[in-house]
Amino acid sequence: MAKLEEIETEEHQKAIIISKRKRTKKKYSIIIPTYNERLNIALVIYLVFKHLQDIDFEVVIVDDGSPDGTQDIIKQLQNVYGDDLILLRARPKKLGLGTAYYHGLKHASGDFIIIMDADLSHHPKYLPNFIRKQMETGASIVTGTRYVRNGGVHGWNLVRKLTSRGANVLAQTLLWPGVSDLTGSFRLYERTAFEDVVSSCVSKGYVFQMEMIVRASRKGYHIEAVPITFVDRVYGSSKLGGSEIVEYLKGLFYLLFTT
């Protein structure tokens, strides 16, 4: 009797694996790193669920021990939306953006990884555009770009725009990346592409985003772009400071010599 049960379980497991492989409906894991985004994360989650009605997805929130109670809010959101769709995978303290994505990846079960910010500068209404673009073109990576006609930025003063444009021209001249928005962090990756590229990236912060896309470009991954609009954060404090320019230049030259 015991042997028969064993065989039945084994057959059942095989059937699950086979059906998973045949499954044509793809699953999307959205990884959102957070730090002190108590209000924003709730708004983002609402909008994600609003705009991804017919999609199989999960949200993996990597919170770095926010002192403002972000994790309590996330638990409340889990009560509303289900803790199978909102995964809270916290870390004890601020450990950096790159490692946050890697940590999220370990807990993600999707075929695709989407990364986005928690501060509402990335609007979830563009998520279907990313997904559609990937399905239409079969691209490995779809990156959101703010610098094309249907995209755009709001809430940046002249100095900010100048810095952004100057940084972009410098990066394009030095790196020839083939992508218009290097520092953007609103992207969709095929899981295999993400795993491949993230393991070879060592930079911190937004230079990490640049390193990801440049390495992916060097490795020959098919990269497409969709226009996105970027409204500078409404609530909370931005984590972009003055020393970022020095870090940017260091990162640029690092990428110039190592990619």
Add this chain to the structure above:
Amino acid sequence: MKHILKIMALLVAVAGIWISLLETSVVPRSYTWLLPVYLVVSLGCYGLLMVGVGLMLFPTCPQEASLLQKDIIEAKEFLKSRGVDVGAE
């Protein structure tokens, strides 16, 4: 091939052309000596032009801010009704 090697190759090719121009005197020597300077200055001007043009044509989306505000109100209403704390910051 590493990207830096591509750039090195390009620089070597340009240097080769410059040296050959010096040697064969197709262009008067005095001009040829200054060619690298002209090249660097033109590159610099081109870069500045690109920054300026890009700055002028920087795509903006002022309507997105008001759309976002509407979304925020909608989100807050829904979440409040479901017991999520969305009190003012």
